[in-house]
Amino acid sequence: MRAVIATAAGGPEVLQYTDVPDPVPGPDEVLVRVAAAGVNFIDTYRRAGVYPVPFPHGVGSEGAGEVVAVGADVATLAVGDRVAWESGGPSYAELVTVRESRALLVPEGVDDRTAAALPLQGLTAHYLVTSSFALGPGHDVLLHAAAGGVGLLLTQLAAARGGRVIATVGSPEKEQLARRAGAAEVVRYRELTDLTAELPALVRDLTGGRGVHVVYDGVGRDTFDASLASLRRRGTLVLFGASSGPVPPVDPQRLNGAGSVYLTRPTLGHFVADREELTWRAGELFDAVTAGALDVRVGATYPLADAAEAHRALESRATTGKVLLIP
Numbered sequence: 037m038r039a040v041i042a043t044a045a046g047g048p049e050v051l052q053y054t055d056v057p058d059p060v061p062g063p064d065e066v067l068v069r070v071a072a073a074g075v076n077f078i079d080t081y082r083r084a085g086v087y088p089v090p091f092p093h094g095v096g097s098e099g100a101g102e103v104v105a106v107g108a109d110v111a112t113l114a115v116g117d118r119v120a121w122e123s124g125g126p127s128y129a130e131l132v133t134v135r136e137s138r139a140l141l142v143p144e145g146v147d148d149r150t151a152a153a154l155p156l157q158g159l160t161a162h163y164l165v166t167s168s169f170a171l172g173p174g175h176d177v178l179l180h181a182a183a184g185g186v187g188l189l190l191t192q193l194a195a196a197r198g199g200r201v202i203a204t205v206g207s208p209e210k211e212q213l214a215r216r217a218g219a220a221e222v223v224r225y226r227e228l229t230d231l232t233a234e235l236p237a238l239v240r241d242l243t244g245g246r247g248v249h250v251v252y253d254g255v256g257r258d259t260f261d262a263s264l265a266s267l268r269r270r271g272t273l274v275l276f277g278a279s280s281g282p283v284p285p286v287d288p289q290r291l292n293g294a295g296s297v298y299l300t301r302p303t304l305g306h307f308v309a310d311r312e313e314l315t316w317r318a319g320e321l322f323d324a325v326t327a328g329a330l331d332v333r334v335g336a337t338y339p340l341a342d343a344a345e346a347h348r349a350l351e352s353r354a355t356t357g358k359v360l361l362i363p
C-alpha cells in the first residue's frame with residue numbers, strides 16, 4: 037500500500053509518500069481502508085522529534101474508513117462497518133489497523149470526512165469543557181487560536197454550555213469563523229504590540245475588571261504569561277498544547293501571585309483511557325453533529341501524497357478548522 041513515512045526527525049521535507057507492506061490486524065484489531073486521515077498538531081511534534089518516536093516513523097493516528105478484515109477475537113465489529121479512531125495505527129496510509137477497543141462506529145448521517153475530523157480534536161474539546169474545568173452558565177472563558185481544529189469545536193462546546201467566550205485569533209478571516217462558532221468577543225492577538233501586557237488588560241475590560249474563570253491555552257510559549265495574567269482569583273489555566281513552542285519551567289509561586297490560581301497540563305489519553313469514557317464522549321459529539329448542534333469545519337483537504345504541504349500549512353498558521361489527507 038501507499039503511506040507517508042517520516043524518515044528522520046525534521047521539517048515537513050522528511051515526510052515521504054512511499055510503498056510499505058500492508059498492515060496485518062492482530063487478534064484484537066480490525067483492518068480499515070482509510071477514507072480520510074486527520075492531520076493534528078501532535079503529528080508535527082512527532083515528525084519534528086519534539087515528542088520522541090523511533091524513525092522511520094509511520095505518521096498519523098486518526099481517521100475514518102471501512103472495516104475490510106477483522107482479527108480472530110473481534111466481537112463487536114464486522115467487515116463493512118464504518119469506523120473512526122483517534123489512536124489507531126499510522127493513519128497517513130491507505131490501510132491501517134485499529135484496536136477494537138479504540139474503534140468508534142460512525143452513525144448513519146455522519147459522512148467519512150466529518151467522522152475523520154471529529155475524534156482527536158472533538159474528544160479534546162469535550163474533555164476540556166467537561167473535565168479539565170466543568171464549564172457552565174456564567175463562566176467567562178478565554179480561548180486561544182479559536183479558529184483552529186480544536187479551537188472551533190471548543191468555542192462551540194463552551195458557548196453551548198453557557199460560557200461567554202473571549203476568543204483570540206490570528207486573522208480577520210479567523211475572526212469571522214470564531215464569531216460564527218459562538219465567540220462573544222474576539223481579539224486579533226497578532227495585531228497587539230505587547231501581547232503579555234495588552235491581552236490581560238483587554239480581558240479585564242471585558243470582565244468588569246475580574247478576569248476569566250478559565251483559560252484554554254493550546255498555543256503555549258507565546259501566550260502563557262498573558263493567559264496567567266488574564267485569570268480571575270482562583271481561576272484555572274488549562275495549558276493543553278504548544279503550537280508556538282513549549283512553555284519554559286514555571287515557578288509555583290507564580291500561581292500564588294496570579295490569585296491562588298490552578299494550572300493543569302492535561303492530555304487526551306488520560307480522558308479516554310477506558311472504553312466507557314471514550315464512547316460517552318464520542319457519543320455526545322456524534323449526537324451533537326447529527327442534531328445539527330455541532331459544526332465540524334473541514335478547512336482543507338490534501339491528497340495523501342501531499343502530507344508535507346499539509347504540515348507546512350498547519351505549522352504556518354494558514355489553516356482553519358480540520359485538515360484532512362485523502363488516500
Ligand SMILES: NC(=O)c1ccc[n+]([C@@H]2O[C@H](COP(=O)([O-])OP(=O)(O)OC[C@H]3O[C@@H](n4cnc5c(N)ncnc54)[C@H](OP(=O)(O)O)[C@@H]3O)[C@@H](O)[C@H]2O)c1
Nearest residue numbers: 077181184185186205206254276277278279280303304353
Ligand atoms: N493536550 C491534548 O489533549 C491535546 C489534544 C489535541 C490538540 N492539542 C493541542 O491543541 C493545539 C491545537 O491543535 P490543532 O491540531 O487544533 O491545531 P490548530 O489549532 O488547528 O493549529 C494551530 C493554531 O495555533 C495558532 N498558533 C499560534 N502561534 C502559532 C505558531 N507560532 N505556530 C503555529 N501555530 C500557532 C494558530 O492560530 P492563529 O493564527 O489563530 O494564532 C494556528 O492555526 C496544539 O497545541 C495541539 O498540540 C492538545
